[in-house]
Amino acid sequence: MEKAIEALSRKGPSGTEVADWIRSQIRASRFVPGQRLVEVDIIRKTGGSRFKVREALQRLAAEGLVEIEEYRGASVKGASMSEIRQLYRSRAALEGLCAADFTRIATQAQRDRLRVITQDMERCIDEGSTEMFGKLNAEFHTMLMQVPGNDVIQDLVKRLNTPVHHLLFESFYRGDRMREAVADHWRIVEAIDAGDCAAAEREMRRHIENGHRVLEALDQAMHHDG
Amino acid sequence: MEKAIEALSRKGPSGTEVADWIRSQIRASRFVPGQRLVEVDIIRKTGGSRFKVREALQRLAAEGLVEIEEYRGASVKGASMSEIRQLYRSRAALEGLCAADFTRIATQAQRDRLRVITQDMERCIDEGSTEMFGKLNAEFHTMLMQVPGNDVIQDLVKRLNTPVHHLLFESFYRGDRMREAVADHWRIVEAIDAGDCAAAEREMRRHIENGHRVLEALDQAMHHDG
DNA sequence: GCTGACGAAATTGTTGACAATATTGTAGCT
DNA sequence: AGCTACAATATTGTCAACAATTTCGTCAGC
Helix, strand or coil, X not given: CHHHHHHHHCCCCCHHHXXXXXXXXXXXXXXXXXXXXXXXXXXXXXXXXHHHHHHHHHHHHHHCCEEEECCCEEEECCCCHHHHHHHHHHHHHHHHHHHHHHHHHXXXXXXXXXXXXXXXXXXXXXXXXXXXXXXXXHHHHHHHHHCCCCXXXXXXXXXXXXXXXXXXXXXXXXXXXXXXXXXXXXXXHHHHHCCCHHHHHHHHHHHHHHHHHHHHHHHHXXXXXX | CHHHHHHHHCCCCCHHHHHHHHHHHXXXXXXXXXXXXXXXXXXXXXXXXXXXXXXXXXXXXXXXXXEEECCCEEEECCCCHHHHHHHHHHHHHHHHHHHHHHHHHCCHHHHHHHHHXXXXXXXXXXHCCHHHHHHHHHHHHHHHHHCCCCHHHHHHHHHHHHHHXXXXXXXXXXXXXXXXXHHHHHHHHHHHHCCXXXXXXXXXXXXXXXXXXXXXXXXXXXXXXX
């Protein structure tokens, strides 16, 4: 009964909820770069009012995820290869710092958890479970950022990642990317356990730059195919 | 004549222009943290319609510069000391990377310009022209970011700076901050001229962390005074 | 067949009015 | 005086209608 009332009195999604929905669509590549985001379509699919949809688009424009042109509306802003390079370099700097901080302050339990994650990732390669590999990879990186407790960096990295998020799983299929990534992770873990902040930072940067290189190769392959 | 027509047909400021205006007010400390941003006030002062003002506030909320509460409107979001620390650490990581990149790719003319700026800053201290010192300091940091050409980092740093921008000039009056800053700059310049990327990065980080320490002292002094 | 003008349809921009909520002021009571 | 309840005001949230602009299809003319 109360649920029914709640359902009836339930207003449509808020501006931020609509924005989150659009973001998720972009991350899942259901909205691709260049695609126009027509207001009525989003209204139909989210149930939000036009007002809230526009609100959401404004926020996303401020984040740089969509582009709004006068009388032409919003469209998904794709990152050029040059921008992607810049995103990755920024990420490398920020996550590198986190790795160094993690090395300084992490507890033994937290360091152990990193090892377990990396071991599980290795197993995922053998079992071919790419999706789980992706989740563990995310957990690895998230943990390194969460422990130092710098929310600003976490937020920045999340934003930097959104425009290329949909390419992540593609990259895992590229050559030996998964094995390479695990090898990178091991090097990071070793540096952390050795208490070597500088090495942890250096390895993390290298790891992320490697990820960028794979994206570049992927891009070239796509252009080559057609 | 044409100008008159242009002025007459001139619509009110766009959403981004209103947002820029609010940002500038915050940077100039005419809007202080916690202050409520009442829509009609902004409408009166900017000439923008209510729609555009709300648009602007949404964008600023996405940037994290203002906070919007249901039925209570927008207010300037002040950064806590802990957040300021996080902002500075992020800046240190990003600008550190730029310093290293600058060292790699800058031309001789660009390196010379850095020296000239730093010399001028020294003169400003003797002449007591704090404002000019601030401008030169900004040019120094901007140049180090512009030459590597990473627009993403430049944008991030600008955003990270906004919440503390109004404290910059205060910090210059604090103790020997100006002399310290110039000393830091000299060390950065030396590392760059020596072609030592790692040193340039290290010195830039130290420089920014020093800036943070001054803000911390400033904060404590304020709390001490009352 | 192609081009350009023209107009209908689609889409976004803007405004104003009204609803929902918070804030402030006031009166009455203890 | 201090407190609560209630009314008045101020402020923000929402919506629907209308204006401005682009986009797309159509058709005449060459």
